[in-house]
Amino acid sequence: MNIKNICCIGAGYVGGPTMAVIAKQCPNIKVTIVDINEARIAAWNSVNFDDLPVFEPGLADIVKETRGKNLFFSTDVDKAIDEAEMIFISVNTPTKTYGKGKGMAADLKYIELCARQIAKVAKQNKIVVEKSTLPVRTASAIKSILDETGNGVQFQILSNPEFLAEGTAVQDLLMPDRVLIGGDTSTKEGEIAVQSLVNIYSEWIPKKQILTTNVWSSELSKLTANAFLAQRVSSINAMSEICEKTGADVREVSKAIGMDSRIGSKFLNASVGFGGSCFQKDILNLVYIAKSYGLNEVADYWEQVIIMNEHQKNRFSDNIVSTLYNTVSGKKITFLGWAFKKDTNDTRESSAIKIADNLLSEQAKISVYDPKVTPSQIYSDIDYLGTRAYEDNKALLTVSKDAYEACNESHAIAILTEWDEFKNYDWNRIYKNMQKPAFIFDGRGILDKNTIESIGFTYYKIGSGN
Ligand code: UDX
Ligand code: UDX
Ligand code: ADP
Numbered sequence: 001m002n003i004k005n006i007c008c009i010g011a012g013y014v015g016g017p018t019m020a021v022i023a024k025q026c027p028n029i030k031v032t033i034v035d036i037n038e039a040r041i042a043a044w045n046s047v048n049f050d051d052l053p054v055f056e057p058g059l060a061d062i063v064k065e066t067r068g069k070n071l072f073f074s075t076d077v078d079k080a081i082d083e084a085e086m087i088f089i090s091v092n093t094p095t096k097t098y099g100k101g102k103g104m105a106a107d108l109k110y111i112e113l114c115a116r117q118i119a120k121v122a123k124q125n126k127i128v129v130e131k132s133t134l135p136v137r138t139a140s141a142i143k144s145i146l147d148e149t150g151n152g153v154q155f156q157i158l159s160n161p162e163f164l165a166e167g168t169a170v171q172d173l174l175m176p177d178r179v180l181i182g183g184d185t186s187t188k189e190g191e192i193a194v195q196s197l198v199n200i201y202s203e204w205i206p207k208k209q210i211l212t213t214n215v216w217s218s219e220l221s222k223l224t225a226n227a228f229l230a231q232r233v234s235s236i237n238a239m240s241e242i243c244e245k246t247g248a249d250v251r252e253v254s255k256a257i258g259m260d261s262r263i264g265s266k267f268l269n270a271s272v273g274f275g276g277s278c279f280q281k282d283i284l285n286l287v288y289i290a291k292s293y294g295l296n297e298v299a300d301y302w303e304q305v306i307i308m309n310e311h312q313k314n315r316f317s318d319n320i321v322s323t324l325y326n327t328v329s330g331k332k333i334t335f336l337g338w339a340f341k342k343d344t345n346d347t348r349e350s351s352a353i354k355i356a357d358n359l360l361s362e363q364a365k366i367s368v369y370d371p372k373v374t375p376s377q378i379y380s381d382i383d384y385l386g387t388r389a390y391e392d393n394k395a396l397l398t399v400s401k402d403a404y405e406a407c408n409e410s411h412a413i414a415i416l417t418e419w420d421e422f423k424n425y426d427w428n429r430i431y432k433n434m435q436k437p438a439f440i441f442d443g444r445g446i447l448d449k450n451t452i453e454s455i456g457f458t459y460y461k462i463g464s465g466n
Contacts, residue, residue: 001196003127004029007084009114011035011044011073013169013277013346014131014162015090016054020062021173023071025204032072032080044073055345055372058170081121086196088160089114089142090131095281104288106135106281115142119150127193129158133222133278135285139182139215156193158183159215161222166276167343179210182218223286227302230279232267234308240270240463241315250463251445270463272416272443273312275340275350280306313351316414317358319460320441324412328364332410332435336403337417337444338370338378345372351443352416353381356397361387366397369406371419375399404430412439418446431455 008019011033023031035041043053045067049060063071074080081087091110096102111132118128128146130139139157146155159182164172179201184190194212201210213221236254243250250270258265274280283302290299321328340350347353356366360382368378382393400406403422407413407430415422423446431438440452442461452459 001085001127001192003086003196003200005084006031006086006088007080008033008088008090008131009035009077009081009117010088010090010092010132011037011040011053012090012092013054013166014164015088016044016052017056017059017164017169018090018131018162018173019088020059020066020071021170022200023066023069024062025174026200027070029200030070030072030083031066032074032084034074034077034080036075036077038075041073041075054169056167056169057343062170077117078121081118081126082123084126085124086127086129087118088129088131090162092277093132093134093281095284101288104284104291106133106285106288108134108138108141111138111142112145115145116149118155119146122146122150122153122155125154125156127156127158127196129160129197130219131160131162133161133226133282133285134159134219135289136216136219136223138219154189156184156189157215158193158197159218160197161218163222163225166346167341174204176205176209179205180213180218180221181210182213182215185212185214223282223289226278226282227286227305229267230274230283230309231302231305233269233271233274233279234305234312236268236270237273237312238308240312243270243463244465247465249465270445271312271351271418272316272355272462273309273351275348275352277346277348280309280349310354313354314358316351316441316443316462317355317362320359320412320414320439321362323439323441323458323460328359328362328411330363330365331412332365332367333359334407334410334413335366335368336370336406336413336415336422337419338368338373338381339417339419342417342419345374345377347373347377347381350381350416353385355414355416355443356382357385357387360393360396364396367400367406367410368397369400369403370417371421404433408433409435411435412441414441414443415446416443418444422446427452427455427457431457 006029008015015033019031019033040053049064052060091114093106096105096107139159143157161180181194181197183194198210240250254268257263258268283306287299287303338352339347378399383390437458439458445462
């Protein structure tokens with residue numbers, strides 16, 4: 001089947017970039033991205049391409065090239081569903097915050113609402129594609145809603161998980177390691193649905209990199225990939241603490257083990273802990289699934305990845321407090337970076353949030369500078385934790401537009417995100433304007449120890465022993 005019209009429900013970090021790239025690579029397909037969030041759609045339609053709601057290198061150019069030609073952003077969800085032959089569901093699936101599975105299971109209410117809406121609107125056969133990361137066997141739930149509440153039309157469900165990482169979304173979409181498509185390959189209709197999605201990706205991706213599996217393998221592979229990646233970070237972070245105690249250097253250890261082709265060199269950077277919208281959520285979800293099948297050892301194994309990650313954040317803030325003579329009360333601590341990693345404005349689950357919260361509880365004054373994150377986002381992240389009153393957060397935490405200003409008069413600097421610009425700062429100038437002794441806590445290990453120490457700083461580098 002030759003798809004001519006695609007709809008994507010959800011104009012977020014996944015839906016926006018993914019559909020923009022499909023529109024660019026398939027000029028003959030009309031792609032409409034819909035969202036119930038009017039402000040978000042307005043931002044995607046903004047005249048100024050710097051104001052798009054998702055910042056990704058290269059994305060604005062693609063939107064500029066395709067928007068209004070074959071890429072459209074709209075709040076008219078019903079119309080887009082009605083017109084499309086293929087519908088991607090790319091809505092958020094946060095961890096449940098209530099009821100059974102609270103704090104662990106994925107909340108599928110947005111997915112279910114989408115399925116019900118598709119069922120209500122669809123007057124022709126549709127292919128429905130799960131793009132959001134979902135627990136194994138969600139496809140069967142979607143299918144039963146579609147079949148039982150629909151107008152008697154046929155639905156095919158595909159799983160097509162997205163592996164893009166933020167900050168490199170466009171590159172990852174243009175040149176993915178692989179594309180994974182799960183479908184019902186036991187029926188002819190299922191086979192046709194799978195092939196029609198394979199055809200779309202084949203426009204720019206070599207066939208041998210497009211894997212087709214059954215739906216359950218596809219759903220589980222996405223959770224597995226994220227669990228493995230997060231596990232690598234927790235493993236190297238666990239080693240970073242041993243390095244600090246023993247006098248080893250975690251970067252040397254990473255390099256040494258990474259050259260073993262069985263281990264590989266990527267994803268071995270020690271840090272203040274992983275963040276982002278996926279890792280924690282997906283592992284908690286995996287743990288929940290394992291427990292629900294009574295697989296307690298499996299659940300415990302993966303849960304440890306999260307426990308280690310929490311520990312890495314807490315020990316970073318504990319170390320700041322103990323190094324600053326066991327009190328940070330009334331002291332100014334500057335945060336360089338708030339995003340969960342460089343080259344993104346996304347702050348979801350960013351370690352900076354938890355570390356700030358810990359230090360605020362010790363009555364520190366925090367001054368934040370991040371090149372891409374807005375002040376309102378920073379305040380909403382810290383308020384969301386509900387640890388203290390909104391007014392207290394406002395009084396203790398300030399946000400600067402300028403890194404040098406953020407560092408003025410401060411007792412210590414904590415580097416939480418590995419933004420490239422931090423490496424090129426005039427550290428002499430920063431040192432001069434700080435309280436003495438001036439401390440740097442480099443949670444990303446990006447500065448050069450000798451250079452920084454020769455200026456006069458007391459320098460802590462994550463994973464580096466004395
Ligand atoms: C290992 C290390 O590979 C080697 O670098 C180190 O110097 C010594 O320890 P070895 O014990 O000889 O070498 O065997 P290896 O091939 O690593 O296998 C170890 C065990 O893991 C075996 O029981 C093997 O069957 C098992 N294994 C390995 C798996 O079950 N699955 C795998 O994918 C790989
Ligand atoms: C991740 C997966 O990489 C991607 O395939 C999936 O589709 C979504 O989840 P993302 O969350 O965008 O992508 O970022 P990623 O680059 O994986 O980083 C996640 C977190 O791990 C960040 O906080 C990052 O700083 C941290 N990290 C990563 C480390 O601390 N050390 C590393 O070596 C790698
Ligand atoms: P992700 O990182 O998975 O892309 P986001 O939170 O960035 O997640 O984006 C998900 C988007 O889905 C949000 O903009 C949200 O408004 C939208 N959304 C959620 N439920 C619906 C729905 N029923 N119909 C349309 N859009 C929805």
